[in-house]
Amino acid sequence: MQTRLTINGTGHSLDIAPATLLVELLRDDLGLTGTHIGCDTSQCGACNVLVDGAALKACTVLAVQLDGKAITTVEGLATGGSDADTLHPMQAAFREHHGLQCGFCTPGMVIAGIEMVRRHGHDLDRATIAHDLEGNLCRCTGYVNIIKAIQAGAKAMQHSGEPANA
Amino acid sequence: MRDFAYARPASLAEAASAFGDGGEAAFIAGGHTLLPAIKSRLRMPDTLVDLSGVPGLSGVTRDGDMLWIGAMTTHATVATNALVASAIPGLAGMANLIGDPQVRNRGTLGGVVANNDPAADYPAALMALDAVVETDRGSHRADAYFQGMFSTALDDGEIVSRVGFRVPLASAYAKFRNPASRYAVVGVFVARFADAVRVGVTGAGPGVFRWAEAEAALTADFSVSAAAKVVLSPDDLNTDIHAGAEYRAALAVVMLKQAVSQAS
Structure with a gap:
């Protein structure tokens, strides 16, 4: 499923299998392993990322659900x-x-x-x-x-x- | 997760058609119940139909004595929306007790209402606030809509579009929550209207229910002391690893007193 995502300020257009969780896309496909998988049951918050400024648990959202959104992971916070x-x-x-x-x-x-x-x-x-x-x-x-x-x-x-x- | 097809419809009609063509299909709103259910293989849909691109399903409006909230409105929005806070502060307070901040940013009213988890918070509010569930096919009164554990009046493929809550004189929700899941072990929503008091109870039984004895006692005398005299029979209540039926019955009275105190 073609999906447009802005990740840490960079635009991406990706063909993503619908069952891919956001945290799987970030870690496995994009190598952004700062977002952690703790419980995988939306309890622990180790996978929190910002989506259009709102924190959410990347283990409980499909990447394809975020078409057009801007995602900030912990890697995108530092500057310089x-x-x-x-x-x-x-x-x-x-x-x-x-x-x-x-x-x-x-x-x-x-x-x-x-x-x-x-x-x-x-x-x-x-x-x-x-x-x-x-x-x-x-x-x-x-x-x-x-x-x-x-x-x-x-x-x-x-x-x-x-x-x-x- | 097992793979599935995914559709992003741009209208209710397209959503209905994608659902009809999707084999074993499921609508997805915030996904905070459905995705865990898919991960644990309680649900194995062939197709997910995402409602987030359908216009007109979010937002809060007031029309006379009804407060209407769109099905895709998040718990975070209901907890902080100025219109909700002024019309039904008890509902805003309830929304702020659902899950945690990240869950509230994602979970939606419509998702909760369509799922009807027996320990979810919103069903108690819908019962107490004499709500109307509007769908793409018609509307349902809350009293007839909730039909026991995970069961509702929705037909296969019927889409919740918005929920109307009757604005009370006062209301409040008190919840004893499971510390891990944050679902209600027992949750009691009390709403005082000019003519009567309505009380919805979640978590205690196999599905949300109205508590007739509490409603009668509080309609006669809306006070904590009147609430303290009400008794709930444990006969039809849940016993599980979290709490026994008798404990839940006792807890319901404690939650009733807390809710009445907050709404007084």
């Missing part, structure tokens, strides 16, 4: 030309606040944090972040630092002029 060595403020905050232990859930957590800013603005309290992380699981149980990182990242997005609807 071909090296892409300038981290997105939310990524930088995860590093600064040690918002990860094994790192498996991190791409989904970063995407979830960015979308919280879209929903609630830059000034996030701990209760809001904890509630809005209900669709993301960290099996290292590193939630304390994840919440700190998202809180700081949301503020940093304001200072860096990052649009709330990234």
Whole structure:
């Protein structure tokens, strides 16, 4: 099925088998392995990506359903030309606040944090972040630092002029 | 996943025709029930007919005492839409309790209503808010629409286009949710109208139902103390790994009290 997708800013026209999940297209066909498969049952959020700015679980959407949409994966967040060595403020905050232990859930957590800013603005309290992380699981149980990182990242997005609807 | 054909119709007529030509066909809206069902081989469709390209199936409008919500409207939209918040804040609050933020960005009202999972949240709201389910072929009152576990008044290939909710004086939804699936172990939606109170219960039984004793007690006296005196018989309720029937019956009263408190 011919499908047009913009992935991390690059337009693609792809012939995709209808049963291909978005996460399979990203990882297996395009080599974008930053989007992880944790549970494969829409619980854990390791496969979160942004589609037209809204976070969704790439394990529970068919790639062909997103014809015409713009997808941002964790690989598309950093900037700085071909090296892409300038981290997105939310990524930088995860590093600064040690918002990860094994790192498996991190791409989904970063995407979830960015979308919280879209929903609630830059000034996030701990209760809001904890509630809005209900669709993301960290099996290292590193939630304390994840919440700190998202809180700081949301503020940093304001200072860096990052649009709330990234 | 096992492969299937896929159609992207641009009108309801095209959708109906793609469904008719599709062998074992299924409509897909947000896909948050259907895709897990296909992955686990509970469903093995030959053709998926995607309704996302059909115009006119999303959005919220108010017409007199009815609030109409398009079938493809996401839970996230219902949770945050200003018209919903002003007309039926209890419905917005309910939508905000479905799944998690990513699920709410994708799941739709029409998908839930067509699927009729016995632990889904929306069916309780449709029952309590005396809703009308409009389709490409006609319309159904909620009371006659929900026909037990995963069963509805929809004919094969009938497409839900929008749902009309009667605007109440006050309403609220209280839910005791399974911490993993976030589906309702018991969910109670209470709606107070000028002439009567309606109560929809989900999760507790094999399908959504109205709770006649609670409606009578709250119509006479809309208060938490009146709700506390209502009893639900465990006879027809579910027993499963999550909760026994007697526990669900007790939980229903607790949820009823919470909902009445929020709606007072």
